[in-house]
Amino acid sequence: MSIFTPTNQIRLTNVAVVRMKKGGKRFEIACYKNKVMSWRSGAEKDLDEVLQTNSIFINVSKGQVAKKDDLSKAFGTDDLTEICKQILAKGELQVSDKERQSQLETMFRDIASIVAEKCVNPETKRPYTVSLIERAMKDIHYSVKANKSTKQQALEVIKQLKESMQIQRAHMRLRLMLPAKEGKRLKEKLKPLLKAVESEDFDEQLEMVCLVDPGCFREIDELIRCETKGRGSLEVLNLKDVEEGDEKLE
Numbered sequence: 001m002s003i004f005t006p007t008n009q010i011r012l013t014n015v016a017v018v019r020m021k022k023g024g025k026r027f028e029i030a031c032y033k034n035k036v037m038s039w040r041s042g043a044e045k046d047l048d049e050v051l052q053t054n055s056i057f058i059n060v061s062k063g064q065v066a067k068k069d070d071l072s073k074a075f076g077t078d079d080l081t082e083i084c085k086q087i088l089a090k091g092e093l094q095v096s097d098k099e100r101q102s103q104l105e106t107m108f109r110d111i112a113s114i115v116a117e118k119c120v121n122p123e124t125k126r127p128y129t130v131s132l133i134e135r136a137m138k139d140i141h142y143s144v145k146a147n148k149s150t151k152q153q154a155l156e157v158i159k160q161l162k163e164s165m166q167i168q169r170a171h172m173r174l175r176l177m178l179p180a181k182e183g184k185r186l187k188e189k190l191k192p193l194l195k196a197v198e199s200e201d202f203d204e205q206l207e208m209v210c211l212v213d214p215g216c217f218r219e220i221d222e223l224i225r226c227e228t229k230g231r232g233s234l235e236v237l238n239l240k241d242v243e244e245g246d247e248k249l250e
Contacts, residue, residue: 015052017060020091023074027066028057029087036093037103041149047081050088054080093146104144107153111144112137114154115161118214120170120240128167136161171195171211173238176224178206179231186227193220209237 016031030052038044056066072078075086095103112133120127128136140160145153161167178186183206193216201207212220224232 015060017094018087018091019094020087023070025066025070025074026058027071027074027083027087027091028060029084029091030055030057030060031088036088039088040147041151047084051084054084056080056083056087100146104146107144107146107150108137108142109134110150111142111154111157114150115157118154118169118240119158119167121166122168123166125170127170133157133161136165140164169214170240172214172217172236172240173198173209173211174217174220175235175237176206176208176210176220177233177235178208178224179228180205182228182232186224186232189223189227190220193223 016033016036017028018031018036019026019028021027031050032052035044035050039047039050044050056071058064058066058070068078071080071083075083077083109130112130115137116128116130116133119133137157140163142157142160158167158169176190180202183202187206187208194210194212196211197208198211199207199209221234224234
């Protein structure tokens with residue numbers, strides 16, 4: 001519950017402050033704890049669930065609300081919702097050292113989980129355990145960035161780990177169905193995007209079962225749809241081509 005004392009002051013409790021300097025002035029918004037990162041990652045889409053109040057402050061802890069003129073000059077608008085979104089996107093989340101450390105540790109584990117989920121040892125096709133990925137991340141001294149999403153950082157980690165261990169994104173297994181007329185021509189266009197062709201059957205149409213890097217999936221899908229004008233198709237047989245059991249590092 002907010003207590004107004006006096007009219008230009010708002011007292012808030014259990015608050016996470018996001019601060020932004022613009023036009024030589026400091027602006028702050030009061031958010032619910034844990035909701036700022038959810039908003040930034042796209043998990044939370046309802047602004048009312050993130051903000052404790054639509055007011056914009058020059059100092060949240062003192063309850064001092066920013067003047068309308070200052071907001072208009074700095075942001076070029078007096079639309080509070082729009083300004084709140086800007087501060088949420090680009091501002092700096094103010095947290096204590098203890099909270100920041102806890103947040104970074106959670107993100108470190110989340111990044112390791114994403115890497116373990118997406119990757120395998122290319123020689124054995126077996127997945128790595130989360131704890132093994134965590135150990136490998138510590139070995140390369142990976143430093144978590146609080147303002148970057150865990151997904152983005154997981155892709156960075158995969159690139160860096162490739163320099164010190166056998167690791168790659170697990171391949172997807174796809175079935176491609178191509179019209180006979182365009183079959184050969186399309187196969188040549190698709191070749192650079194395929195990691196391996198497991199089977200090929202040419203009858204009334206060309207049917208191929210192949211392994212691809214997940215990063216190429218969208219490009220392959222678009223190529224087939226555009227080049228065949230919807231007469232070709234793509235089916236995902238396995239999201240991950242992996243062997244049973246976990247990979248162990250001796």
